[in-house]
């Protein structure tokens with residue numbers, strides 16, 4: 192079994208934890224990596240989000256449906272399982288995740304979804320991923336981790352895995 196983690200995460204000013212050097216989802220993604228040995232692919236916006244939280248909220252809204260990224264994951268044929276990890280932005284994954292997944296052939300692969308959030312849980316991430324990742328076996332039981340609790344979430348992730 193070979194696994195890949197495709198994740199989005201943003202440092203700087205964060206909703207519940209102030210200014211951080213590493214985003215909540217990235218912390219969780221590193222736990223998944225430590226527990227599974229999976230490879231990691233970080234989705235990065237072509238233009239970084241503002242460091243200021245309130246500006247970022249508005250920028251994210253503008254990017255829904257049009258969120259250019261620096262690089263797309265390319266050949267993922269070697270992987271059986273793909274973890275998709277994102278903060279909840281406006282009720283679903285960050286818009287850059289949709290750009291990263293568009294056109295990616297995940298058919299026949301197991302896809303598992305993890306969000307970090309501040310109240311919305313997984314939002315509509317699992318349904319939205321099912322919509323874009325045609326033919327993938329999307330695990331209906333995603334994992335939602337509160338951003339403010341991510342630093343102590345390793346055992347929760349281990350149980351879910």
Ligand SMILES: Cc1cc2nc3c(=O)[nH]c(=O)nc-3n(C[C@H](O)[C@H](O)[C@H](O)COP(=O)(O)O)c2cc1C
Pocket residue numbers: 199200201202205206207213214215216217244247248249251252277278279280281282283307308309310311312337338339
């Ligand atoms: C643009 C933006 C939109 C957000 N929208 C939601 C939301 O709809 N529901 C929610 O529970 N949290 C929302 N949050 C909070 C983030 O999901 C949460 O802080 C997350 O852990 C951030 O992950 P990161 O540090 O990896 O970027 C939002 C945060 C940002 C910056």
